[in-house]
Amino acid sequence: MADEQDLERKFKDQCAVFGVYGHPEAAHLTYLGLYALQHRGQESSGIVTSDGSSHCIEIGMGLVQDIFNQDKLALLRGDMAIGHNRYSTTGESHLKNAQPLAVDYSLGSLAIAHNGNLVNAVQVRSMLEASGSIFRSTMDTEVIIHLIAKAESNNFVSRVVEALLQIQGAYSLMLLTEQEMVAVRDPHGFRPLAIGRLDNAYVFASETCAFDLIGAKYVRDVEPGEMVVVSPDGLKSFFPFPKKTAAQCVFEFVYFARPDSTVFGESVYSIRKQMGMALAKEQPVEADLVIAVPDSGVPASLGYAEESKIKYDIGLIRNHYVGRTFIEPSQQIRHFGVKIKLNPVRQLIEGKRVVVVDDSIVRGTTCRKIIEMIRGAGAKEVHMRISSPPTTSPCFYGIDTPTRGELIASSKSVEEIRKYLGCETLAYLNRERMLAIFGANKEKFCTACFNGQYPVTMPGMDILQPDLFESVS
């Protein structure tokens, strides 16, 4: 469920990238793709196109549908395009940090769109500044473009490899020059990136739901460590980096991705439902009713109901008109922040023993209010079931999680959390059980947010998240 200050999305999302090569309506398809990927970033959006000799750029703050219009799309000439949605931060959100980042350098024009987070960006930036580079944004992405500009090769693709060998962390990137497009995933493959076809054009997207909207066909993922280059010579694949263990983000299945997407080769909806089923097997409870915290808890709750044979119903109704800002009344209204978004169906809940399924708990404050609200609607018992393990550790690979200290599960036991939430029982899905769903692929995931085992460490992780390493030893 959402924390009160963020009624729309539980986590600050981690951006979306999109690309089209070789289609006369490249800008328009990118607009549609970004639209389908809006859930991955609502702060800003941008599209850069190339007509073979120069770039056209449109970037703005806000939602895709508010930034682009017929006139702006018409200005985006050319049959190649890359696009980007950026996540929403609280407080200052600046256009200077919007992507794609587009520059001129010695080989011509270059634009980049990045999903992920570099762990050694601060170090690389210092090094670059020492050699005379200037920075106009606070994005880690800017170091990549500097590294490419300073690389020694005369060949663009070689320069990209040279640059990427110097950075560590999570990146799914789309790069665009006047005539070439590069799609690349870091060696661990933290963030997704899929390849599709639409007629003769190549398309790329963070999630396949973008392909569905434009009628493109999903072909395969860009693999961890793979660099795909599309040019007038066609599509070529390279694996220029030392091989690393795959560490794909399991949280894409828990929360981020749209349920109708295929991510890392798996149906998000199907995995999410199996999580609910596994949870029901592992954490059964006598009850009359299974309800979900909408919308992210719905697939798992259906799985829980199916497996447990307890009736599923829609106990919490979501207001579809919730906007960004809301003026609170001065008079105290109980559970106000939660009520703006959700309202229980009393006739359904009254007198029942209710299983409430959600995908995860962050700070616990909203969950507590929802439980209180359900109890206020007459529930006899409330059994909270979470379709993922306790979230104990922050993410450094592109998700804007709270600090460790704010994550309720980082310092409290499940029983302590249950007491805080005020429910009869509380249970999470075990990490091993969760991974078992993926069968043979179970080793290919990053689960750092659940167990603090970070595939890539960064100098200064302890400074950025000071309370993290105190408790890890």
Next chain:
Amino acid sequence: MADEQDLERKFKDQCAVFGVYGHPEAAHLTYLGLYALQHRGQESSGIVTSDGSSHCIEIGMGLVQDIFNQDKLALLRGDMAIGHNRYSTTGESHLKNAQPLAVDYSLGSLAIAHNGNLVNAVQVRSMLEASGSIFRSTMDTEVIIHLIAKAESNNFVSRVVEALLQIQGAYSLMLLTEQEMVAVRDPHGFRPLAIGRLDNAYVFASETCAFDLIGAKYVRDVEPGEMVVVSPDGLKSFFPFPKKTAAQCVFEFVYFARPDSTVFGESVYSIRKQMGMALAKEQPVEADLVIAVPDSGVPASLGYAEESKIKYDIGLIRNHYVGRTFIEPSQQIRHFGVKIKLNPVRQLIEGKRVVVVDDSIVRGTTCRKIIEMIRGAGAKEVHMRISSPPTTSPCFYGIDTPTRGELIASSKSVEEIRKYLGCETLAYLNRERMLAIFGANKEKFCTACFNGQYPVTMPGMDILQPDLFESVS
């Protein structure tokens, strides 16, 4: 399902009214109430307050959260307020038609908020114009206020009665003078209007979900033909009109009302689910999967699944970022209009016999595309089930339905519709079965949209909807 040109709402909705009497935060509570009732009207919103001696007014085009801000609410002084959300029309939507309508007349200030539609507005307006009245809007509501201004009594409440005796049709009204508030439902009680309490204040709303948000308690409905007057003397009830057969809008349960509301004394969610169960009993089918057309088809689909013992799953994912405007690509994308809103989960649907449940069919165009889309996702069979009877006749009581000619069920048999839609089977819920859900209250509903039996006829019904009376005889 939504028709393509109206991605958000299937029917032009029929407005919401709200009122608060005797609360220091009257304007703010009205803002919240209108917010909870946003689904009943997205074109414009307005609030009029009274501080006991004069009115304050804020009205604007758009959504509640976009029109009002802290500064505007602060200008709305006083402990009484009425508010209104207006439906969205295509094409011209003018501020001059926004409500509440606020005027000065001989007894002072008067504001009115109206949900419903008068059937003799044109005649009354002609009569008023002949006697020298001027009209600044095209709203039927304006005639009510003229009739009150021209009434002969020196007493406000008597004037209201005098005025309402001259009009026919559907109206749930909130009226506000400097010191009094009147809530009234027409003798047939077409549209809902509920009374609640919040501490010592009286509150009124089209649906009880507005009470839930502000923490008010639902007391009872304003009854058909009842006029409730709140003044410094407290609340008084009158039944000034000749008694008529109740004709409450059954479509509130089919589609309009939020599922968490209580309308006409019944839980919307519960009725909607029972419709699905009745449909499953009446119209069973061999299948592997029940899915809903979100969101309006969800409760009925759960009822269908529960009764039929066929597994329920979420086969269509809704994009939550769908806005008002959308730039279509010049290249044809299959089912584009529907895809903007919905995307099937292929892994779930592929190879399955699927029951698709929706609440109603209007023109059939969108439904046809959805069925084609589901089939494109690999469904072996598609069985369409509609949780209400065929919609054959337009509404004249406050719902902006298409003309009779546009309603597919007005001219086509179920089998013809099935062929048009392209599904294996199609079945609707029988009208009698539907009404049976309401038990003893089954006679208290208007079902004109299903059987063309209009409780109140209007001169010129045949002109406004010329194709209506041709086929009715």
Next chain:
Amino acid sequence: MADEQDLERKFKDQCAVFGVYGHPEAAHLTYLGLYALQHRGQESSGIVTSDGSSHCIEIGMGLVQDIFNQDKLALLRGDMAIGHNRYSTTGESHLKNAQPLAVDYSLGSLAIAHNGNLVNAVQVRSMLEASGSIFRSTMDTEVIIHLIAKAESNNFVSRVVEALLQIQGAYSLMLLTEQEMVAVRDPHGFRPLAIGRLDNAYVFASETCAFDLIGAKYVRDVEPGEMVVVSPDGLKSFFPFPKKTAAQCVFEFVYFARPDSTVFGESVYSIRKQMGMALAKEQPVEADLVIAVPDSGVPASLGYAEESKIKYDIGLIRNHYVGRTFIEPSQQIRHFGVKIKLNPVRQLIEGKRVVVVDDSIVRGTTCRKIIEMIRGAGAKEVHMRISSPPTTSPCFYGIDTPTRGELIASSKSVEEIRKYLGCETLAYLNRERMLAIFGANKEKFCTACFNGQYPVTMPGMDILQPDLFESVS
């Protein structure tokens, strides 16, 4: 000079009206006409057109160029149009008070645009309310339209006469039905209204500068008490009112009208310059330099310089980018409000005896600051010369003057004002001298603001301006 809180215009202006009959680009020409008349009203603008059978309306808050665009003009179909600019009020400015006021009534559609002010509007409104009329604005103009709607004749023109016979005060009106246009000036002719031709079309405007822009030719004024009706039968003239003494607003020449306009048959620039010459004859002074308070004081200062043979120079430079809002620094800056608009040319003023010419003094606060600023730039002596008599009395005929108490000349002698302003000498133009400029027409003017002799009195003048009649006896 402008008072500090109103950097743009000294008086709240009194609105502009415009009309075109029989031109295929009627809306566009009206847009241009209103643009040329922008100085007469900056709060709101509106255009109503007729295509012979129905009206099209566009009204908005702000400047003409901000309200209308190509799309809106295209919606304004038809070859007849009337338009209106409304003055700017401080505090609340509501769209509901924007004009033209457009309504439907028994004879069809009717729109009205009004420049002026009715003195018996309150009484007529009370009477109308008593007979059942409702009011949606606070404009006196609304009573005119009610009177027309309630008139007994079946003929539109007769109804207008019937209505206007019931009102008193200042009005230059443009009326538009589906097929007729009426232009009328009250019997005193307070406010201007000119007739022009553009090819075969008739055009009407508050000032002739609007004709110049669209290339129309000025024909003559609508005369005081004249009603001009243009219809498919051509233009007809009527004098339906009892004859009254002409009382044309002399302040149009002092301040309101654009200098390039012809008003009441006279060149504004020429009259304004003659006022300066008369002032120089009547109020000479030994000095080195004549400067103007721009822009309204410029023509008179040129006249003063020409007559006195003292050198004219531009001592005060106006900032052309002054906007509506300005954020003041917390630290005190001397003469800040005036400096935002004007800056002296020190090299010109230093050590000089300076004659400063302005058209009028309202409260005296700004004038005082300008004098202090000029002295701060090194002037040895400052001689203030005002090209009109002392403004002692408020206007009730369409100008939003301050109350009598705020007019510095209402309670202070010229010597007292001089002391307050801090200049060496102060002199005004004598009323008789001013009128003498008009030769034989000298009796045709209202000079109530200078001598308190009101051509039309109103019941309640003493209530609205309580301090007015105390000192008048």
Next chain:
Amino acid sequence: MADEQDLERKFKDQCAVFGVYGHPEAAHLTYLGLYALQHRGQESSGIVTSDGSSHCIEIGMGLVQDIFNQDKLALLRGDMAIGHNRYSTTGESHLKNAQPLAVDYSLGSLAIAHNGNLVNAVQVRSMLEASGSIFRSTMDTEVIIHLIAKAESNNFVSRVVEALLQIQGAYSLMLLTEQEMVAVRDPHGFRPLAIGRLDNAYVFASETCAFDLIGAKYVRDVEPGEMVVVSPDGLKSFFPFPKKTAAQCVFEFVYFARPDSTVFGESVYSIRKQMGMALAKEQPVEADLVIAVPDSGVPASLGYAEESKIKYDIGLIRNHYVGRTFIEPSQQIRHFGVKIKLNPVRQLIEGKRVVVVDDSIVRGTTCRKIIEMIRGAGAKEVHMRISSPPTTSPCFYGIDTPTRGELIASSKSVEEIRKYLGCETLAYLNRERMLAIFGANKEKFCTACFNGQYPVTMPGMDILQPDLFESVS
């Protein structure tokens, strides 16, 4: 007079810079300073402040008063600030080109505001790109910041010198780090930059009218080739560049600067008027009336009238509400573009021999229309007098002039121009006469736009303005 496509300003202006060091209201004073300098750039504005340890930035498109509000000023913390107004280009105007340009580099934060134009920017940019620099704008200013970032010294001021030694052309710069402010003019001193004091604070501005508004005192100019550094140690002056001949822009006096400013130590108003007097001596004519093309021609026309003893009057009235966009009617209106801005006073002009004074002629198209308009108002003879020499050559030092081919005087003789314009006589001020006004300083000016003698040449001048060097031999 303005060319038709640019109703507001004749030339694309050349930007304004402003700076404050050591004042608690630094941001607010910069806002006011930019406001006073609005005439030098209307496309975009920006302010960067420092609180001693970090920068705050606000930049936007449009006018100063539209970009900044109370909230934004409050975010601009610190007692140092620099600001910039950018000129208006037709077609694409991008936020990425707005200034100040603010970056992070090895020594910390750095912001720069630039008035002028570098002649070797293209070469330096190529060199920088070859060494790995990336460019995010198309501004020449960006090369300066790269050169500073790549300089070898550890000392900021030395780095600036190192950087500036590599560039050629026109620059008046304001630089801001966390604790230091640098103001510098190129060795030729093309563009102005003045130093003032406000209490204990230092202030800098392109023109002194900015000092007048904030109540600061003008102290002196930054001299050509001077670099002024303000830091916690106070103000220090350096002359780090090889001495060059001063080449201050004489066109600041002809057209750019506000008449109330002191530029290069001279009163703009006074110089402009002397130009008119010199013109009258050199180019006398028998006439009845002297009028100006407002506003830029006014001071010279006063000088002309004073010297010639011919009466000065205001023959052309300017519409003060002219905005950026204007919808032209489809029907041809004579002189429409000019009439939007200016209207002649017929009563003044009719039957007269008129001297029309303007400051310069660019393409001649607008001048021709004005002359035709004056003749249309009844002038018997029109004598055009230009208070500067014929403009024959484009500027490469910060003014966005048309190409040589578009300048009418580049290819036509005075007599040919006269014929084109359609006036009885045409005369310009002789270059020597013009310079003589400056007495001993007459050698310190750049007059390249009048005689094609460029103080600094650039590689590629002939490419950017291909028609320039064809005709120069």
